[in-house]
């Protein structure tokens with residue numbers, strides 16, 4: 001762990017050389033209250049998910065970028081992992097402020113529509129170079145499932161993964177159809193796990209050192225939940241909220257409405273897997 005830059009705030013960390021992480025306040029899903037804006041690149045810096053709408057936090061982001069410039073680094077562009085507001089809410093402001101272009105997957109650009117214009121597409125195998133160094137080439141991984149246009153950035157020599165909303169250190173990742181797709185998400189989690197990343201920066205919460213373990217835990221936890229959803233099914237039709245209450249007994253009732261989105265995603269997968277059948281838009285039974 002290298003020392004922090006001189007005027008570092010408690011929410012500024014440098015988990016690796018050429019990778020700075022700022023946790024800035026955003027309107028995200030509780031219990032998370034912040035989104036990590038990652039600054040990738042030892043010389044040329046790519047700003048991932050600038051999202052804060054708060055003036056003080058935006059000031060902190062600008063001050064951080066200024067500090068990096070004093071270190072000889074230069075901001076090159078803005079990269080969005082996906083279209084959710086707690087990931088893009090500061091992008092237009094930062095583009096105007098610094099004259100930077102915005103990169104995102106074409107699906108993200110489509111979903112943002114008129115809300116935010118994306119300047120360039122970023123797709124699987126694209127590379128954002130941080131410098132000429134061999135260990136400073138940030139590859140785009142297309143990882144849909146949470147959102148249809150979700151991407152991660154991965155530096156394969158030091159195995160640094162900027163993972164967006166694939167996992168979280170605080171709170172949980174909601175897979176909400178029709179945007180979210182559970183089987184796709186699980187497949188992408190397995191793919192990220194197989195990278196053997198040495199370090200993972202989630203969009204919400206602390207940097208994760210045991211990356212593959214956390215990804216595997218997240219995937220197995222989802223599969224356990226899927227078993228609970230399957231166990232809540234019966235030969236007789238059951239409604240979504242009834243299934244959610246039965247499958248999420250460990251989650252406070254106040255969160256069941258939110259959980260029902262993920263339950264719905266599990267049900268879609270169980271239908272595809274031939275375990276469940278959808279009777280109406282709100283009723284499922286065992287197949």
Ligand SMILES: [Zn+2]
Pocket residue numbers: 082084146147165
């Ligand atoms: Zn999201």
